[in-house]
Amino acid sequence: MTSTLRPAQDNLTALESEAIHIFREVAGEFDRPVILFSGGKDSTVLVHLALKAFWPAPVPFTLLHVDTGHNFEEVITFRDDLIAKHGLRLEVAHVQDWIDDGRLTERPDGTRNPLQTVPLLDSITAHKFDAVFGGGRRDEERARAKERIFSLRNAFGQWEPKRQRPELWNLYNGRHRPGEHVRVFPLSNWTELDIWRYIDRENIELPSIYYSHERDVYLRDGMWLTEGPWGGPKPGETVQRKVIRYRTVGDGSCTGAVESDARDLAAVIAEVSASRLTERGATRADDRLSEAAMEDRKREGYF
Numbered sequence: 686m687t688s689t690l691r692p693a694q695d696n697l698t699a700l701e702s703e704a705i706h707i708f709r710e711v712a713g714e715f716d717r718p719v720i721l722f723s724g725g726k727d728s729t730v731l732v733h734l735a736l737k738a739f740w741p742a743p744v745p746f747t748l749l750h751v752d753t754g755h756n757f758e759e760v761i762t763f764r765d766d767l768i769a770k771h772g773l774r775l776e777v778a779h780v781q782d783w784i785d786d787g788r789l790t791e792r793p794d795g796t797r798n799p800l801q802t803v804p805l806l807d808s809i810t811a812h813k814f815d816a817v818f819g820g821g822r823r824d825e826e827r828a829r830a831k832e833r834i835f836s837l838r839n840a841f842g843q844w845e846p847k848r849q850r851p852e853l854w855n856l857y858n859g860r861h862r863p864g865e866h867v868r869v870f871p872l873s874n875w876t877e878l879d880i881w882r883y884i885d886r887e888n889i890e891l892p893s894i895y896y897s898h899e900r901d902v903y904l905r906d907g908m909w910l911t912e913g914p915w916g917g918p919k920p921g922e923t924v925q926r927k928v929i930r931y932r933t934v935g936d937g938s939c940t941g942a943v944e945s946d947a948r949d950l951a952a953v954i955a956e957v958s959a960s961r962l963t964e965r966g967a968t969r970a971d972d973r974l975s976e977a978a979m980e981d982r983k984r985e986g987y988f
Contacts, residue, residue: 697883701734704871706855707834708738711816711869712745714859718816718869719809722748722775724756724764725934726891727820727872730880733889734871735818736771746818747774751805753797754781755915755936763892776812778804795916798936806842809866816859818869824876834873840864877932878957885950897930897948908941932957 711718720735722728735744750764768775780800783789788807789800809817821832833849835857850858859867872880884891902909902925903918909929910918915938918924929942930953947953 694886697879697886700875700879701737701883703855703874704734705738707857707869707871708735708818710857711818711859712739714857715816715867717812717814718746718818719749719776719812719814720744720746720818721805721820722750722764723934724750724760724767724892725820726880726884726895727822729767729889729891730883731818731820731871732767732771732773733887744771744773747776747812747814749776749778749805749808749812749814749817751778751801751808752780753801753936754779755797755913755938757892757894757913757931757934757937759894760892760934763890767890776808778808780804783807794938796936796938797915798939802842809842814866815861816867816869818871820872821870822872822875822877822880832868832870832873834870835859836868836870837861838866838868842866844868878954881950881954881957885954892934894931894934896953897928897945899926900929900942901925902927902929902942905941909944910941911937913937 720728720731722732732744732748735746739745748768764775767773780789780797783800783804784791789803791797792800808814823832831846831849833852835850835852836844837848837850839845839848840862852858861867875883883889900911902911903922904910904925905919905922909927912918912924915936927942927944928946930945930947931940931942934940945956947956
């Protein structure tokens with residue numbers, strides 16, 4: 686039978702089917718899976734897919750947010766509203782708690798994004814999570830392009846590229862030793878444009894900062910940053926009122942905005958279609974620390 690779907694929609698249907706298969710596979714293979722949820726577009730799509738995978742039953746997984754304390758207010762409000770709307774279970778690991786008791790030390794540059802690794806690994810160990818869903822996509826960054834959909838982590842939560850397993854014919858190997866766990870990436874084969882087209886097709890709600898709005902920002906290293914609890918502009922950096930939007934959300938000290946008039950989904954999709962930079966490459970200062978910044982953090986246990 687010939688499909689009557691448009692090519693883009695047909696592709697989205699195939700990607701959705703693959704992701705739902707992965708969720709159900711994990712539910713059958715693992716004892717204590719968890720979904721990493723930040724309130725960003727990718728993790729919100731993950732939750733939407735999980736809801737569809739198990740409907741009408743509730744999602745059988747806990748959600749975990751490693752909260753840097755440097756989040757945008759709009760994102761935290763959205764996170765809490767989504768949890769309440771769907772009756773989901775949420776665990777929050779506050780980076781500030783690790784700083785307060787001395788397990789972590791505040792960085793001189795004020796960014797807390799790299800500080801998420803220890804709270805993440807501690808939470809995985811404390812709750813005995815054996816499979817951890819993340820919204821990473823291969824098109825985001827070269828280190829993420831190396832990941833399998835099922836990515837084994839050793840007993841220290843570290844990524845060892847040489848231990849990556851072949852994945853043929855959608856067969857996933859979830860076997861692991863005691864103390865090890867598996868990171869699972871159902872969105873691996875999606876692109877940023879796929880994500881936005883799927884959000885449009887499924888009418889998925891997102892935090893308002895993903896769409897164009899006015900905000901006071903200052904320019905640093907080619908990115909528009911905003912003042913917050915993480916600090917403000919340095920001497921010589923001038924605050925300006927700009928019409929901007931965020932392509933990704935994270936620690937406010939290193940997540941930049943882009944100038945944009947895209948106030949709705951159609952405009953965002955058109956903008957992303959024309960872009961030649963991934964959202965991380967365009968707006969994440971922490972990925973610019975070195976050529977191998979992401980890979981180094983992944984080896985330490987970061988997502």
